[in-house]
Amino acid sequence: MLPISLxxxxxxxxxxxxxLVACTPQEQPDVSKNxxxxxxxxxxxHCLFEPGQGIALWLVSSDVDMPIERGVKISLVSNxxxxxxxxxxxxxSMYMGRLPVNWEQAENGLWYADILLGACTDPKMxxxxxxxxxxxxxxxxxxxxxxxxxx
Numbered sequence: 001m002l003p004i005s006l007x008x009x010x011x012x013x014x015x016x017x018x019x020l021v022a023c024t025p026q027e028q029p030d031v032s033k034n035x036x037x038x039x040x041x042x043x044x045x046h047c048l049f050e051p052g053q054g055i056a057l058w059l060v061s062s063d064v065d066m067p068i069e070r071g072v073k074i075s076l077v078s079n080x081x082x083x084x085x086x087x088x089x090x091x092x093s094m095y096m097g098r099l100p101v102n103w104e105q106a107e108n109g110l111w112y113a114d115i116l117l118g119a120c121t122d123p124k125m126x127x128x129x130x131x132x133x134x135x136x137x138x139x140x141x142x143x144x145x146x147x148x149x150x151x
Contacts, residue, residue: 051140055080057133059144066148068117068125076103076111076131084111085139086132092145093126101129117148124149 049057055078062073076084087101096118103111117127124147131142 047144049142049144051133051142052135052138055082055133055135055140057082057142059129061146065151066117066127066146067151068119068148070116070151072115072117074101074113074115074129076113078109078133078135080135081108082133082135084131084133086130087113088130089115089117090128090130091120091125092128093124094120094122096120096125096127101131119150 047059049059051057057079058075058077060075060077062075063070066072084103087103089099089101090096099115099117101113101115103113105111117125126145126147129142129144129146131144133140133142
């Protein structure tokens with residue numbers, strides 16, 4: 001049988017190690033892996049799109065992995081006020097129907113939407129965000145492919 005002092009020392013060592021592991025900072029996601037673009041723009045983790053003259057749009061996701069069956073917040077930032085006319089997500093690598101995207105305007109040039117991507121048999125499903133915006137009386141369409149992952 002082990003002496004009580006040795007058992008206490010081992011227990012303290014195990015608990016101390018567990019505390020160190022639990023307090024270690026988690027690895028931060030690589031913002032260059034924005035699901036909406038292949039490379040970041042000047043706004044770090046945003047992806048820049050210029051659908052027409054004088055309009056710039058940035059898209060960003062709250063989760064770079066775009067996991068299925070988990071809520072994800074997406075944001076749209078514009079350099080000038082825009083009106084979102086229509087928005088939906090469609091599956092590209094597999095038919096998943098049309099998922100409407102309902103945007104809420106937080107302030108001029110800033111929109112948010114909560115989305116939930118469905119599960120399918122493709123572990124790296126390719127989707128397309130379709131967005132129609134109006135700026136200065138002109139309508140612009142944007143089609144942005146992205147990939148989701150099974151968590």
